[in-house]
Amino acid sequence: MHIDKSKSFFKRAQELIPGGVNSPVRACKSVGCDPLFVKKAFGTKIIDVDNNEFIDFVCSWGPMILGHNHPKIVAAIEQALVNGTSYGAPTPLEIELAEMVINAFPAMDKVRFVSSGTEATMSAIRLARGYTGKKVVIKFDGCYHGHADSFLVQAGSGVITLGIPGSPGVPDDIVKNTISIPYNDFETLEKTLADDSLEIACVIIEAVAGNMGVVPPAEGFLQKLRELTTQHNIVLIFDEVITGFRLALGGAQSRFGIAPDMTCLGKIIGGGLPVGAYGGNKEIMSQIAPEGPVYQAGTLSGNPLAMAAGVATLQALSEPGFYDRLETKAEAFAAELQKLADKYLPGETTLNRVGSMMTTFFNGGPVVDFKSAMKSDTERYGQFFREMLQSGIWLAPSQFEAAFISDAHSPEDLAQALEMTESSFKKIKK
Numbered sequence: 209m210h211i212d213k214s215k216s217f218f219k220r221a222q223e224l225i226p227g228g229v230n231s232p233v234r235a236c237k238s239v240g241c242d243p244l245f246v247k248k249a250f251g252t253k254i255i256d257v258d259n260n261e262f263i264d265f266v267c268s269w270g271p272m273i274l275g276h277n278h279p280k281i282v283a284a285i286e287q288a289l290v291n292g293t294s295y296g297a298p299t300p301l302e303i304e305l306a307e308m309v310i311n312a313f314p315a316m317d318k319v320r321f322v323s324s325g326t327e328a329t330m331s332a333i334r335l336a337r338g339y340t341g342k343k344v345v346i347k348f349d350g351c352y353h354g355h356a357d358s359f360l361v362q363a364g365s366g367v368i369t370l371g372i373p374g375s376p377g378v379p380d381d382i383v384k385n386t387i388s389i390p391y392n393d394f395e396t397l398e399k400t401l402a403d404d405s406l407e408i409a410c411v412i413i414e415a416v417a418g419n420m421g422v423v424p425p426a427e428g429f430l431q432k433l434r435e436l437t438t439q440h441n442i443v444l445i446f447d448e449v450i451t452g453f454r455l456a457l458g459g460a461q462s463r464f465g466i467a468p469d470m471t472c473l474g475k476i477i478g479g480g481l482p483v484g485a486y487g488g489n490k491e492i493m494s495q496i497a498p499e500g501p502v503y504q505a506g507t508l509s510g511n512p513l514a515m516a517a518g519v520a521t522l523q524a525l526s527e528p529g530f531y532d533r534l535e536t537k538a539e540a541f542a543a544e545l546q547k548l549a550d551k552y553l554p555g556e557t558t559l560n561r562v563g564s565m566m567t568t569f570f571n572g573g574p575v576v577d578f579k580s581a582m583k584s585d586t587e588r589y590g591q592f593f594r595e596m597l598q599s600g601i602w603l604a605p606s607q608f609e610a611a612f613i614s615d616a617h618s619p620e621d622l623a624q625a626l627e628m629t630e631s632s633f634k635k636i637k638k
């Protein structure tokens with residue numbers, strides 16, 4: 209594979225942009241390569257600047273559930289574009305998207321749009337603190353909620369991949385108000401939430417974790433969390449930035465039948481443009497400015513191009529049978545993947561899947577939390593990643609991320625991915 213152009217772009221980028229990338233997860237350090245620079249993408253295909261073609265399982269880290277450059281999304285953006293790109297004043301498109309989001313998430317009475325998942329989670333905890341008058345935020349080890357100061361404690365995603373324990377630049381004064389506890393650990397959860405001296409404002413959780421690789425909630429864990437937060441008057445926030453509109457139209461909360469007090473969204477709701485959102489019941493949401501005193505604002509919030517892309521995306525996802533079709537496809541693919549793992553690497557991998565998100569951990573498993581995820585052999589994942597990339601399969605450049613199946617993945621794409629997985633597994637067999 210020739211990657212000369214990518215190499216030269218990377219060299220220039222490193223002189224101008226820290227690490228040559230605008231988000232650390234794009235660096236391929238942990239898998240022992242340099243990032244490829246992309247020229248274009250359509251459907252499931254990504255074409256790099258050297259004209260290599262790949263079948264994409266990263267899907268822009270989640271948003272591209274319809275595949276890249278989907279004609280309906282492109283048309284919606286084009287239609288919005290001719291009227292201008294930003295007004296700093298409300299538009300009917302914001303109402304349209306808000307209505308669609310609220311209809312899909314019955315636990316939400318009102319929603320506020322922002323421009324990224326980070327903004328959504330950051331604003332949600334400010335609101336939870338403002339609403340309760342308490343300070344402490346409980347999160348779970350290995351969950352990632354964007355890069356706001358309060359969340360960079362035992363965080364997942366690029367923070368694990370690069371082995372950064374927390375982050376310099378985050379004052380202890382802020383971190384001391386965040387308590388991170390193990391995912392799926394009922395006992396610690398119960399003990400922590402029962403401690404009134406902690407003054408807990410909220411608990412934030414990825415209802416299905418996707419940022420330490422995919423880790424599903426243990427049977428009954430979310431129910432327990434809902435019970436305890438209600439009992440102790442703590443705001444429960446589901447960070448559904450990945451899982452919202454991914455696991456079902458109504459996200460993980462509809463899949464597991466749990467109504468959180470607040471929900472954070474991002475990724476899919478922007479159809480590939482920068483959008484985030486947070487919402488909840490009327491009482492909590494009425495505390496946000498200008499209705500209430502908790503401040504949160506955004507120059508480009510509710511941007512018309514992003515709203516148009518979001519509306520078109522949610523319309524496509526609302527078509528009957530969409531999620532059943534995606535589920536069936538992902539389930540069949542994962543079953544084949546499991547067969548290959550059992551044949552070539554018996555006892556050496558663990559495949560976790562919920563809906564169309566999955567991770568193959570190079571780890572005998574079970575993988576149920578951050579600690580067990582961290583037992584994975586990242587060297588081996590790197591080897592696997594490089595073999596797959598050489599064979600034209602674009603995976604996340606980290607063991608601790610999800611692979612996503614989109615509506616665009618064809619039987620041919622998936623068959624090819626399995627074939628390449630088989631040959632890669634054979635090569636990395638011990």
Ligand SMILES: *Cc1c(COP(=O)(O)O)cnc(C)c1O
Nearest residue numbers: 324325326352353354447449450
């Ligand atoms: C990606 C992600 C975020 C942050 O969203 P950005 O748009 O990258 O700021 C927050 N929470 C979860 C669960 C995510 O996966």
